[in-house]
Amino acid sequence: MLILKVISRLxxxxxxxxxxxxxxxxxxxxxxxxxxxxxxxxxVTFIQQLTARDIFDAQESxxxxxxxxxxxxxxLFEHVHGESRxxxxxxxxxxxxxxxxxxxxxxSQLPDYIxxxxxxxSEQPPEFIEEWLGDICHLLTxxxxxxxxxxxxxxxxxxxxxxxxxxxxxxQQRDEMSEAVHQEER
Numbered sequence: 001m002l003i004l005k006v007i008s009r010l011x012x013x014x015x016x017x018x019x020x021x022x023x024x025x026x027x028x029x030x031x032x033x034x035x036x037x038x039x040x041x042x043x044v045t046f047i048q049q050l051t052a053r054d055i056f057d058a059q060e061s062x063x064x065x066x067x068x069x070x071x072x073x074x075x076l077f078e079h080v081h082g083e084s085r086x087x088x089x090x091x092x093x094x095x096x097x098x099x100x101x102x103x104x105x106x107x108s109q110l111p112d113y114i115x116x117x118x119x120x121x122s123e124q125p126p127e128f129i130e131e132w133l134g135d136i137c138h139l140l141t142x143x144x145x146x147x148x149x150x151x152x153x154x155x156x157x158x159x160x161x162x163x164x165x166x167x168x169x170x171x172q173q174r175d176e177m178s179e180a181v182h183q184e185e186r
Contacts, residue, residue: 001122001129003032003164007157008118011074014050014058022051034164042156049153065154071146076112079139118161133165140165 006028009018018025029035029043050058066072073079077087094111098104103120105111121129133140144158162168 001034001124001126001164002028003034003160004118004122004129007160008115008122010047010050011118011154011157012115014055014062016055019051019055019058022047035160036163039156039160039163043160046153046156065150065152072143074114075110076114076117076136076139078112079142129164130166133161134167137162137165137167141168 006025009021009025012018025047026044029040029047032040035043053061066074070078077090080087080090091111094117095105098111098120101120101124103123105116107113107116109116111117121132124132140158140161144155144162147153147155147158
């Protein structure tokens, strides 16, 4: 699923190569049928806004957003297991799933890094993708809500992943999560 590769690239550290591929990324988003027209439009706007920035400013913002604390960590198991020993075993298990499904990790990133996870999912059948994104739907929604609370446009990436999963939370659940996030101490 090509849209997952696009979202993976957009969630990763901004690079000159990604900025240069702006038109290709937009073309893929505009052609995808995995997202509603509204989310496609928001995703195109996100790409345009991100790539219109100075690359160094975009990189600095990314670091300040995703690399400074646990609340917006792009490591899935950070949100699930924190610092417990279970986190290590979960990573080993995830690496085994990657290998079993023919996905070779040639990255210095941990296996639970969301862009890497999305790269893996992009090569899987739609049912597998929906199940695996559905399993983390609550985390994706929480990350989106935290970004919305910070008035950050990266939230559309997580909202798009939730839509692809087909597991959107009910409005009341989303409102409760939003309220809980709003009450969090930064």
